[in-house]
Amino acid sequence: MKFYITTPIYYPNDIPHIGHAYTTIAADVLSRWNKSRGNNVFFLTGTDDHGKKIAQTAKKAGKTPKEFTDELIPKFKEAWKKLNIKYDRFIRTTDKDHEKVVSKILQLVYDKGDIYKGTYEGFYCTGCEAYYTEKDIENNRCPIHKTEVEKLKQESYFFKLSKYKKKLLDLYNKNPEFILPDSKRKEIISRVKKELRDLSISRTDFDWGIPLPFDKKHVCYVWFDALFNYYSATRTKGKEKFWPADVHLIGKDILWFHTVYWPAFLISAGIELPKTVFAHGWWTFDKEKISKSRGKVLNVDDLIEIAGVDSARYFLIRETPLGDDGDFSEKSLVNRNNNELANDLGNLLSRTLTLIEKNFNSEIPKSKSELTFDIGKIDKLMKNYELDKALAEIWKFVNKCNKYINDKKPWEVKDKEKLAKILYTLTDSLRIISILLHPFIPETSEKINKQLNIKLGTLKDCKPNLLKKTKIKKGEHLFKKI
Numbered sequence: 001m002k003f004y005i006t007t008p009i010y011y012p013n014d015i016p017h018i019g020h021a022y023t024t025i026a027a028d029v030l031s032r033w034n035k036s037r038g039n040n041v042f043f044l045t046g047t048d049d050h051g052k053k054i055a056q057t058a059k060k061a062g063k064t065p066k067e068f069t070d071e072l073i074p075k076f077k078e079a080w081k082k083l084n085i086k087y088d089r090f091i092r093t094t095d096k097d098h099e100k101v102v103s104k105i106l107q108l109v110y111d112k113g114d115i116y117k118g119t120y121e122g123f124y125c126t127g128c129e130a131y132y133t134e135k136d137i138e139n140n141r142c143p144i145h146k147t148e149v150e151k152l153k154q155e156s157y158f159f160k161l162s163k164y165k166k167k168l169l170d171l172y173n174k175n176p177e178f179i180l181p182d183s184k185r186k187e188i189i190s191r192v193k194k195e196l197r198d199l200s201i202s203r204t205d206f207d208w209g210i211p212l213p214f215d216k217k218h219v220c221y222v223w224f225d226a227l228f229n230y231y232s233a234t235r236t237k238g239k240e241k242f243w244p245a246d247v248h249l250i251g252k253d254i255l256w257f258h259t260v261y262w263p264a265f266l267i268s269a270g271i272e273l274p275k276t277v278f279a280h281g282w283w284t285f286d287k288e289k290i291s292k293s294r295g296k297v298l299n300v301d302d303l304i305e306i307a308g309v310d311s312a313r314y315f316l317i318r319e320t321p322l323g324d325d326g327d328f329s330e331k332s333l334v335n336r337n338n339n340e341l342a343n344d345l346g347n348l349l350s351r352t353l354t355l356i357e358k359n360f361n362s363e364i365p366k367s368k369s370e371l372t373f374d375i376g377k378i379d380k381l382m383k384n385y386e387l388d389k390a391l392a393e394i395w396k397f398v399n400k401c402n403k404y405i406n407d408k409k410p411w412e413v414k415d416k417e418k419l420a421k422i423l424y425t426l427t428d429s430l431r432i433i434s435i436l437l438h439p440f441i442p443e444t445s446e447k448i449n450k451q452l453n454i455k456l457g458t459l460k461d462c463k464p465n466l467l468k469k470t471k472i473k474k475g476e477h478l479f480k481k482i
């Protein structure tokens with residue numbers, strides 16, 4: 001089966017921070033899990049290069065938007081490489097193939113009669129790249145950024161969003177999995193029921209964007225352009241089969257764009273709809289809003305520096321359910337690194353391998369495992385996007401192994417056959433653990449396999465007794481305590 005997963009495309013106006021890293025890591029975990037399940041996966045990430053925000057930031061830096069973004073894109077790619085993110089394509093909205101698709105769709109929607117010319121009068125927040133009405137703003141300030149909004153009055157093309165109200169409500173009702181988590185679905189339904197106005201989709205006061213094919217004085221609204229990245233990435237040869245997307249993983253702040261504008265654009269263009277939009281929560285940092293100006297921002301290098309890449313990946317996924325908000329603190333990351341990763345997992349491997357070195361000259365004898373394991377429960381949690389619970393469930397198995405070693409006390413066992421059975425049980429279980437953990441902490445999983453001297457398996461190998469006789473290569477401890 002195919003599985004197509006996307007992250008939002010990030011604004012390349014600064015280097016990525018923990019918020020961007022979170023969405024990307026969660027998508028990487030889901031992508032890798034699906035690969036292990038045997039699915040044909042397409043994992044897309046990228047950047048949202050157009051729009052007023054980028055044009056303004058570039059201008060301040062004394063560069064053209066293209067020069068400015070060309071310099072920042074490598075920083076995103078480096079950050080994802082450091083975090084061990086294995087995406088299949090990094091799309092930019094300045095990619096020619098994407099621009100062509102957007103242009104074609106604009107023409108199509110225009111020809112259909114869903115785009116008309118008018119005058120936009122209202123407010124705009126460049127930070128959000130979003131339109132606001134008098135009701136939304138307080139003291140002329142954006143409800144999210146708290147910065148002053150811009151008052152606009154200009155000729156603009158509008159998309160007939162209001163026409164799609166009933167179709168959208170039908171979509172939410174007939175496909176409850178279209179918006180996840182469910183609490184977010186309810187919020188969107190009530191907002192759509194209340195009011196749905198036509199949407200201004202073009203601007204004339206700057207030119208950093210895709211020109212409207214039917215009126216080149218106008219550039220396309222950045223969100224119309226950006227959302228179509230998910231579709232245009234599947235218009236290249238060999239990728240067509242991936243549309244519709246299985247899941248768009250996004251942050252809760254951009255749910256409206258993804259569950260109201262996006263399906264309406266697609267219905268208008270006659271394109272099949274994605275199956276799920278999943279909105280994750282927001283991270284605070286020491287209980288404060290992440291903010292650059294207040295020094296409360298953690299970029300990817302800072303995050304990795306605390307205890308390494310896998311500790312960061314593990315912490316972010318384990319600490320809080322995907323749909324909830326979470327608080328990041330160095331102390332809680334270090335605690336999880338020391339207790340769960342170094343003690344529970346690291347010690348389990350090193351104790352087991354030390355005993356094999358000592359008693360069997362590093363060669364694991366084939367025997368029969370005494371521990372059972374059921375992948376079904378974990379796979380179900382992963383299908384439900386309950387990544388934190390899946391990790392907790394994997395940890396139950398890790399600690400089942402720890403209890404087993406403590407109960408059996410292999411260091412006291414003299415009978416070679418009995419001892420072989422205990423150590424086989426433990427190594428065969430560690431083999432399964434390495435498969436389960438690979439999507440979450442790939443580097444650690446590879447280290448376990450290297451020390452066991454075996455190849456990484458896939459989900460279908462998560463059953464006991466598949467380990468053959470092997471000569472282990474005990475290495476360094478998996479995690480350093482901080």
Ligand code: MSP
Nearest residue numbers: 008009010011019020048226227250251282283290
């Ligand atoms: N360019 C748009 C997305 C277009 S998708 C067609 C955009 N970019 S962004 O760079 O501002 O943000 C991207 C993502 O980062 C969003 O999903 C947002 O929720 C996430 N985060 C930014 N700060 C965050 C936290 N503090 N915590 C968690 N995620 C956060 O929006």
